[in-house]
Amino acid sequence: MPTYSYRCTECGNAFDIVQAFTDDSLTACPSCGGKLRKLYSAVGVTFNGSGFYRTDSRAGSGSSDGSASSSGTSGVSSASSPAPASSASD
Secondary structure, three states: OOEEEEEEOOOOOEEEEEOOOOOOOOOEOOOOOOEEEEEOOOOOOOOOOOOHHHHHHOOOOOOOOHHHHHOOOHHHHHHHOHHHHHHHHO
8 A cells, every 4th residue: 555645734744644545635634633735756766687678678588587688689699509509410
């Protein structure tokens, strides 16, 4: 459940409360009974790792093979090299 921040327009009391998406917004300040305003703030998002696009969004790469996608295209070329070599020795 998300945490919402409220501030009273009359007394300035600010607080956070955990509410479900379906719950109604609070309207009365618990301290003075004044009108509450919901506060909105920027959400900090950090993408860590070798690359968001290369590992998560590209079509065609298998999600179960994390080592090949982290090594880049060298994993793809080495995976295709043994196939002709094994068929030549058959």
